[in-house]
Amino acid sequence: MKILKVALLKVYKMLFWLLGKSFHKDYRLIMFESFLGKQYSDNPRAIYEYMRAHYPDYRLLWSVDRRYRKMFKALGIPYVTRFTPSWMIYMNKAALWVTNSRLPLWIPKPADTLYLQTWHGTPLKKLGTDIDSVLMPGTDTEKYKKNFTAESSKWDYLISPNPYSTEIFKRAFKFYGVMLETGYPRNDHLFNNDNPTFQDYIRTKLGLPMNKKVILYAPTWRDDSYHERGKYKFDLQFDIAKMQAELGDDYIILLRLHYLVAENLDLSGYEGFLYDCSTYEDVRDLYLVSDILVTDYSSVFFDYANLKRPMIFYTYDIEHYRENIRGFYFDFETMAPGPLVETTDALIDAIQGTEISDFNEEYETTLFRQRFCALEDGNAAKRVSDRIICYLES
Structure with missing residues (x-):
């Protein structure tokens, strides 16, 4: 063969x-x-x-x-x-x-x-x-x-x-x-279309409720977790039921898996709270309708930083990823423009914390944007x- x-x-x-x-x-x-x-x-x-x-x-x-x-x-x-x-x-x-x-x-x-x-x-x-x-x-x-x-x-x-x-x-x-x-x-899209009219248009297009805040969960893939070449495994590593119980009255979650991930996740029972937008044409619209980004080691956070909105890093496997899979170009734990959390409870606390704290001030995101986003206009x-x-x- x-x-x-x-x-x-x-x-x-x-x-x-x-x-x-x-x-x-x-x-x-x-x-x-x-x-x-x-x-x-x-x-x-x-x-x-x-x-x-x-x-x-x-x-x-x-x-x-x-x-x-x-x-x-x-x-x-x-x-x-x-x-x-x-x-x-x-x-x-x-x-x-x-x-x-x-x-x-x-x-x-x-x-x-x-x-x-x-x-x-x-x-x-x-x-x-x-x-x-x-x-x-x-x-x-x-x-x-x-x-x-x-x-x-x-x-x-x-x-x-x-x-x-x-x-x-x-x-x-x-x-x-x-x-x-x-x-x-x-x-460019994040600068030219960051307005309520466009955001409402995308919410309507996706069938999202207008009265709830949006969390975008956009994790990357793991090199060592795969079905075959070019098709990678991924499982949600947080307790969806607990997330819904704690956050469901005020938030919805948009799930955006990496294009190399081959999973078709079973989200039955969480309709109206968890929306799989992995096949949506372009993540740029999902950035604009979201109030918070949750990611891990994906490069999406460099782009999302342009919006000056809270970012949370769900890094449940950070030691393994850093030491055994890829490694990082800089000290992620100290330079990340948001908190690193490793459990469902900590993730929920961080999301709720965006209501009462100024993430941009707490995590010095201005300095982050000066280094990585200065050319974006x-x-x-x-x-x-x-x-x-x-x-x-x-």
Whole structure:
């Protein structure tokens, strides 16, 4: 089976290359992809929306996993299905690729195609070649780092949200291309739509009650907890019944699992309190309707900090995660812009504590934002798009 798979990949790679040689380059075609074709979201979406409005002469197409085409159809977003013959043609004809995660390593990048890698977060946990020991299935540490740098060598441009990330990205990705230190385009939304009208629109769209506060729970995945390669396990590690009993009169919880998590959690019995928004098109809207963020080691808190709202870190496995899974780039316990809690009771107390204490003052979030969010101002997509289009037209 493994030999057959390798042979098929070789044939597919050759077909990709041959199709590319059979069609002329379209210097007005740009291909977008977000999280392996599973979402219409993140930095690629923000850049797409800006280009669509300000560069109408360009043809903008999305690369989409066939299992997620329904969403793109409903939104009226032009797309081509990933790995089909049409996709291979368009990927070869495109003047620019824009994505926020790694493309399959076997895909050859045409010499005259530019590749903009937006990435998808400010790093707390170690990345790329900085990871000491890789625990993900289907690879080992040496192979993972070799494959990662083989992919990053194809990147012509890489977006960085801040100087801190720039330093890490260059080293961890072994990146020698053009760094665009612009802030994250995806966070423009938090500046341009942070108003009651938009928040009420999203609440109505999601069917959320208007009279309760919203807690967004957005944890990351664990490298060592998986079903198979690319499909990771996750279980809620707090007592849902106790949370509902203590908080249900005043709060609801929106659950947003990482795109690599494969679980379909059974939330029956908690309707009206716990809402699974893991398949919602873009987490940016969930940020805006939430009053509190609960996360762990996910990079979402760097983005959410722009809203100056309380953040709580449910780090029930912090010692194991820090020592055995990834490790951190800074002293998370002392620098986190909110409390770290490890039990359901402590989590409930922290949530209730947001009613009576000023988290921004208590956890010095101004200093945190100065370090990690100083470039965010609602115009990052413009900075990136204008510069990239300038490259294309030069």
